[in-house]
Amino acid sequence: MADPLTEAESLCQKTLQVLEEQKSFPTEKIEVIKKSLQGLLPIIAESKRKVMVRSALGQKLTQEILGNASKLYDVATFSCPEGKAVDEIINRLESVGDSVKKLKIYWKSFEYVTT
Known part of the structure; x- marks a missing residue:
């Protein structure tokens, strides 16, 4: 089984890629979504290098990120009315962002304690 953070990334x-190929969505909203998603990728990549993500809580948080990223991808590739799809993508992106923030807080707390 592959690393959950690698799969989420x-x-x-x-x-x-799906959002870049999507021509029917409002460009300005898609640009905001893409920028937010691009901001999460470096945090996910950095999290993969942290030892504490292998702990029980770290694994739980990484699975949460993977689940939310999977739902985000499913929504982005599922065809539904444009406005509803964009709103759902935004909701799923917020879930991914919240999960990534929780994991970052978790590994940052270890760095704080050990310094």
Whole structure:
């Protein structure tokens, strides 16, 4: 089984590709979504290098990120009315962002304690 963060990172990158190819969505909203998603990718990549993500809580948080990234990708590739799709993508992106922030807070707390 592949690392959940690697899978989540891959799904986020695939979602970016889908959004770039999508011509029917409002450009300004898609640009905001893409920028937000691009901001999460470096945090996910950095998180993969942190030892504490292998702990029980770290694994739980990484699975949460993977689940949310999977839902985001599914929504981005699922065809539904344009406005509803963009709103759902934004909601799923917020879930991914919240999960990534929780994991970052978790590994940052370890860095704070050990310094």
